[in-house]
Amino acid sequence: MFNKKRNRFGETLVEWTLRLSGGTTTLVIVLISIFLFTEGWGLFKSSTVEKGYVLCVNRSNKIQNLTPKQVKEIFDGNITSWKQVGGDDIPIEPLRMDDIASQYTEEEIGANFEHLPQKLSEAIAAKPGALAFFPEQFININFLGRVLPAETITLKEYFGGKEWFPTATPAAQFGVLPLILGTLWVSIAAILIALPFGMAVAIYLAEIANNRVRKILKPLIELLAGIPSVVYGFFGLIVIVPLIRSIFHLPVGETALAGAIVLAIMALPTIITVAEDAMRTTPLAMKESSLALGATHWQTIYRVVIPYASSGIMAAIVLGIGRAIGETMAVLMVTGNAAVIPHTLTEPVRTIPATIAAELGESAMGSVQYQALFMLGAILFVLTLGISIWAEIIRKEPKVQ
């Protein structure tokens, strides 16, 4: 009696342990989304100007605020008049701390920079067109300039911005548009390369090859899927990159095209397996009816098997894109990582995963760049999650009759 009771207790305990394990994947997905968004969301609360620094103007200047893009353009020398940013028609004089400090002797500034705040203040007051950028600590009580209010990065600047310069001073640029476009550019090119091959192999394996050939080819293709992405990247770096450079006579071979080719090889197994599985589900009766009507095997394949398997084939394409979008190491090694909006396939590009991998190691924890990279991770997470769900829905769609 007692023994039985203990057993039942054990059974319940085990059942609960199993139930908890069953919930792990769900829990992990929830945790991933919470962590990425909470770490990344801080970006939209942080100042666009480097931490601990301020931007100051002359008191006569009517300008209220500057966007990070404007600040960068001013310090790059592309915007030269206050009129261009909505102020009076006076030329802008960008001042970094070094510019001011170098005008005075060491004695004037003082051994511990104790006179520097005073000098900074005077320099700004003397120049009506000044825009100064220096550490916050050098502002004293009788500061003669006006500190521009700290602007926070907006969603629009993040998603619509065309420049990604996370370490630029005075104002870092966090526009993810080139990264998103770069990712899509490389992934879609990869699928376009992989698709004809993937479909050919899938048709061959599902319909044409005899059992013996199939038994050899299938494991080989699965093996292709098992090779680490860093090995593909290495192969791309030593073979494909030099090849592209010499074929297209480019200064560098690290291009979107190199990334697309490597990704195409990597996406092939996914496309082949999913498409072949879909084709195999075609009922024998349908194929036999087609053949009985006098159609050849090939006519049966493209008139019966492929239409019947079309939703599965679509799912294969979508899953292939999903894999390509998230691929990190191989792309990081062969695409050249230039954060510019791509126009041709023979230009270097930079993808979202490659950006995270390349920059996270160098960004300080909690810094604006760190937050911007986590936000990129969140974008990637949402993108790939959406693609997985999309593929799932396509697969479940009722088959064409």
Next chain:
Amino acid sequence: MQKNKFTGKRANQAIFFSLFRLMSYLVVGILFCIIGFIVIRGIGVINWEFLTSAPKDGMTKGGIFPAIIGTFYLVIGSMLVAFPIGVMSGIYMNEYATNKYVVRVIRVMTNNLGGIPSIVFGLFGMSLFVNKLHFGDSLLAGSFTLGLLALPLIIRVTEEALKAIPDTYRQGSLALGATKLTTIRRVILPAAFPNVMTGLILSIGRVSGETAPILFTAAAYFLPHLPTSVFDQVMALPYHLYVIATSGTDLEATRPMAYGTAIVLIAIVLIMNLLANIVRRRFSK
């Protein structure tokens, strides 16, 4: 006329079929090219010293022993995390869960987790294990991150393995008076063992080649000592290949080392695939 059309149809088929055959062989050919190219260029570096000594002279000489050991530890650690949870999760889905809706949610979530890019696991691992839980850049944080990555694969394989077991096994055992737990322990699990092992072996192959998840959670460029505790950083084969292939003062001099590391990585995957096939074949009789 009729005959002509017939031959046209046939000719068409012949053209397409040979095209498909050609493309299929081409794809397999590419695979052989990749592996063959790396093996031919790098086989010269592989010797006992390469496998058992530490890198020297800025990665241009010596071997990759610490990276092999590091990857070995990471694989063990991640499997300690993923295997029990994955198998239990599979058992729950196939044997216990009665609510079809729950099973569907778990399955969809598992598939989705499998579709998340490895770099996102890296970010997550960094923010949860390295920073929140204060594991630091360590073997422990890397193992957990890689474990979560391998989880969907193990769950899927376990579920497949359990599904393949005929219901008569369960009914027979229950009819003899065994409880559900005993049935699972004595009947179901032994029968599913080979397939579950196959899944375990394949996920070892997968985990040993992953770079992105360990970039910020565990991997170190160079360590003078082997890791002595789970809170130490480790060197790892895929990360080692990445750094010596892309950065360094003398890329030409480190190339042979890179080829050698790539061969070892490919060999691990090949061996694991082979092993999985052997296990599958031996037990399926």
